[in-house]
Amino acid sequence: MTNAHTILTALGDPTRQAILDLLLDGPQPVGELAAQLPVSRPAVSQHLKVLKEVGIVVDRQEGTRRVYRVDPDGLVPLRTYLEKFWQRAMVAFVQYAENQYAEDKYADADAEKQPHKEDDR
């Protein structure tokens, strides 16, 4: 699985950002992408390869041409992020809720303890 650092690095390049931007308009073959960018077709292919490797872009053969598109699974890191976020939030909730509850319980326990102490004396 691609780690988020790899995605970050891949997106750090302005040409790759531009390619992703174009692909968000819809699937396109290399030639069409290259025509809209100030870089050569082989360079675009190279960048597409990197985007593919990090899982943001996928390709498919359509007749004689290979068409590239954004992969919704590229959103997996976002899902992972939300998952970790909610896990953290829920753990924080349990800790807070049970601490509050525990304080009540200890208060009760102390109240019960007190008379026993008196008795012991």
Next chain:
Amino acid sequence: MTQQQQTINPVRVSVSVGLDQKRCFEVFTDEMTSWWPASHHIGEAPIDKIIIEPFVGGRWYTRHTDGSETSTGAVTSYDAPDHFTVTWQIGADWEFHEDFLTTIEVRFTATDDGRTLVELEHRGLEAYGDDAARMKETFEGPDAWGGMLTLYKNVAEAAG
């Protein structure tokens, strides 16, 4: 784009809490300010209070210490002490959007041991992908990549 309409599995998190159901629901909603991870807010200033208005159509918002408010979503069902649903309208750019909708449902179920099972589901995540236009805007805006990279950076830090 049809490929953007793919469903992403909801995020589901559940915990068992040593409180009765009624109190558990109250603490979760009324005292959200006390347990919400303080670093997670979208406003400029720190959180003063997080408010979920306890009725359908109510707002879920945060009041900040400088008096400003930021919206998170709206209450779409409220059935204390069993469950509630709210919208989470924070997009990939980590900003609130009126027309961006994902849903959070929280269920509280009493268990035999006197505890409460709290189940949270964050669904409709495909909105992040559906909203290609918004993402495109995000990518084209002045702080576009800053925002997106911040998001990815958060992912990275969470993963690290």
